[in-house]
Amino acid sequence: MAATIDQIFVLLKHWILAHAPVWVQPIFSAVLSAVAILVVFASLFALTTILERKGLGRFQNRYGPNRVGPFGLLQPLADGLKSLTKEDIVPHSADGVVHLLAPIALVVAAFLGYAVLPLGRNMTAINLDTGLLYFFAAGSAVELTIFMAGWSSRNKYSLLGAMRAVAQMISYEVPLILSTITVVMAAGALSTVAIVESQSAYSGIWPHWFVFTPWGFAGFVLFMIAGIAESNRSPFDLPEGESEIIAGYFIEYSGFKFALFFLGEYIGMFAICGLAITLFLGGWTAPFSFLIWVPSYFWFFAKLLVLIAMLIWIRSTLPRLRMDQLMNFAWKFMLPMALINLFAAGVWHFIPSVPVRWLVSAILIAIPYILLGRGLMHSNKLEKRTYRFAD
Amino acid sequence: MLGEGILKGLVETARNFFGSYVSKDRLTTVQFPEERLPQPEAARNYPFLVYDGGDWQAGLRCVACQICEKECPPKCIFIEKSTDKKPDYTGKPQFYPATFNIDVSVCMSCQICVEVCPFDAIEMDNAFELSTTDRFGGLLWNREQLAKPNSYFHNIHPATATEIDERLAAAKAKAEAKAKPADAPTPTAPQPEPPPAKS
Numbered sequence: 381m382a383a384t385i386d387q388i389f390v391l392l393k394h395w396i397l398a399h400a401p402v403w404v405q406p407i408f409s410a411v412l413s414a415v416a417i418l419v420v421f422a423s424l425f426a427l428t429t430i431l432e433r434k435g436l437g438r439f440q441n442r443y444g445p446n447r448v449g450p451f452g453l454l455q456p457l458a459d460g461l462k463s464l465t466k467e468d469i470v471p472h473s474a475d476g477v478v479h480l481l482a483p484i485a486l487v488v489a490a491f492l493g494y495a496v497l498p499l500g501r502n503m504t505a506i507n508l509d510t511g512l513l514y515f516f517a518a519g520s521a522v523e524l525t526i527f528m529a530g531w532s533s534r535n536k537y538s539l540l541g542a543m544r545a546v547a548q549m550i551s552y553e554v555p556l557i558l559s560t561i562t563v564v565m566a567a568g569a570l571s572t573v574a575i576v577e578s579q580s581a582y583s584g585i586w587p588h589w590f591v592f593t594p595w596g597f598a599g600f601v602l603f604m605i606a607g608i609a610e611s612n613r614s615p616f617d618l619p620e621g622e623s624e625i626i627a628g629y630f631i632e633y634s635g636f637k638f639a640l641f642f643l644g645e646y647i648g649m650f651a652i653c654g655l656a657i658t659l660f661l662g663g664w665t666a667p668f669s670f671l672i673w674v675p676s677y678f679w680f681f682a683k684l685l686v687l688i689a690m691l692i693w694i695r696s697t698l699p700r701l702r703m704d705q706l707m708n709f710a711w712k713f714m715l716p717m718a719l720i721n722l723f724a725a726g727v728w729h730f731i732p733s734v735p736v737r738w739l740v741s742a743i744l745i746a747i748p749y750i751l752l753g754r755g756l757m758h759s760n761k762l763e764k765r766t767y768r769f770a771d
Numbered sequence: 772m773l774g775e776g777i778l779k780g781l782v783e784t785a786r787n788f789f790g791s792y793v794s795k796d797r798l799t800t801v802q803f804p805e806e807r808l809p810q811p812e813a814a815r816n817y818p819f820l821v822y823d824g825g826d827w828q829a830g831l832r833c834v835a836c837q838i839c840e841k842e843c844p845p846k847c848i849f850i851e852k853s854t855d856k857k858p859d860y861t862g863k864p865q866f867y868p869a870t871f872n873i874d875v876s877v878c879m880s881c882q883i884c885v886e887v888c889p890f891d892a893i894e895m896d897n898a899f900e901l902s903t904t905d906r907f908g909g910l911l912w913n914r915e916q917l918a919k920p921n922s923y924f925h926n927i928h929p930a931t932a933t934e935i936d937e938r939l940a941a942a943k944a945k946a947e948a949k950a951k952p953a954d955a956p957t958p959t960a961p962q963p964e965p966p967p968a969k970s
Contacts, residue, residue, distance in 0.1 A: 438788045441797045697780045753773035
């Protein structure tokens, strides 16, 4: 019974597929998976907008939206209707084709990564052998679309925002990918399904998630920081800093194109969170061995919601970084830490004794962390400026 | 330690998050259409005409002297003097405004009309939900829309209204005292009617 509920969507898909002629089945199967992913994550986007607005309100001691429907739950519907009915303005001197293509390409690029995310047991759209590589390759198209938007709008702010976005996303792509290599080393595979499988064992009631190792924890933190930067969310929302460059690369977008940017951004954020879950938090596996009977997709989405809540919490807490702080953080802290983490993970694999490898790995990460952080804090301290000629 | 400040900040925001569900004092938002804060007594936006008694046409204090029309900086008041006269609160026959229009889309809420009115006939209102779908006719208020009873004035600006009432009562008593000896020369001094309750 539990197994049936766990596999209910897979069985449903097979049942629908059985009604199609054989020669359509491969493409029909892909379409079915794609439609399911589109529907589920687009509705998750709608849910997240209301949760984020309500949550941010509570973090700031406000009520948040509470006018549309009971407790304001129909707010996403109102927002959607509003953005659909708004006038779509294209600047006179904008490059019309690119301007139109940019939001569409962004949403497409953001959705591409979901093809390899295991949403549950046997619930991966395509089990690629190089799934992780595919995810990052597809995800890096987002940079292109953002630059398309910034360039085609022919607005200095949008160009500034797009250049900031590209600089930021390329800088943070490095620690993002380096922090995932530890997991690839441990799992010995690039396939996301194999990575989840390698974390599905339990010792006692505790799962073998990679986040419960020193290098895994450090990798998870690095991955999440880089992932927030990658999805342009606060505190790394410089590309769209409202107070500096108004809305960055989507300043010239209105109506439904703007909504598409919004959608693409959140879809990208869910994809990054989904990948973090897959790599470090055991994918769809249950957090305790006695909870295996709960359907696997439930665990995936529960973890996803927890990570989203985490991101909302971080957004409500931290102010936006300055551009030089952002770059210093990426190249002087994230990159060395990711490399050291890689080394610590390698050392872990070559020490057979459990307590020793825990200790060595933890020390290998903690000491550089403290030294690096201290060094950066001291080097950044501004001295009191003295004016030689003014007095 | 490193990252300590971030953790402190996260704890602070989490305290706000859960605190806003526990203690209502944290939520300072007033849910406007359902709950309203009382307006401060000095709140004002557009003028209205005060009338005494129950009938707005009979009780209008305005005598169409047109001082406010002349003083109004943006010239938003339009008055037409009547040809006949009606008795004012002391019983003296006075002109009254046949037309009294205020274009509130022009009015700048300066209160100068109130300052210059020698009859305390025009006062500042504090009603603010005045939106209309007709931006021309809907924002041109005639004397019927402008006329509001003295009790309303007491409601929104109690201190000023009481002070004005006392002044008017005193003036009325003085006028009666002046009129009485001519009508019936009696040695007993006329008692003015008791002034309204002092604030």
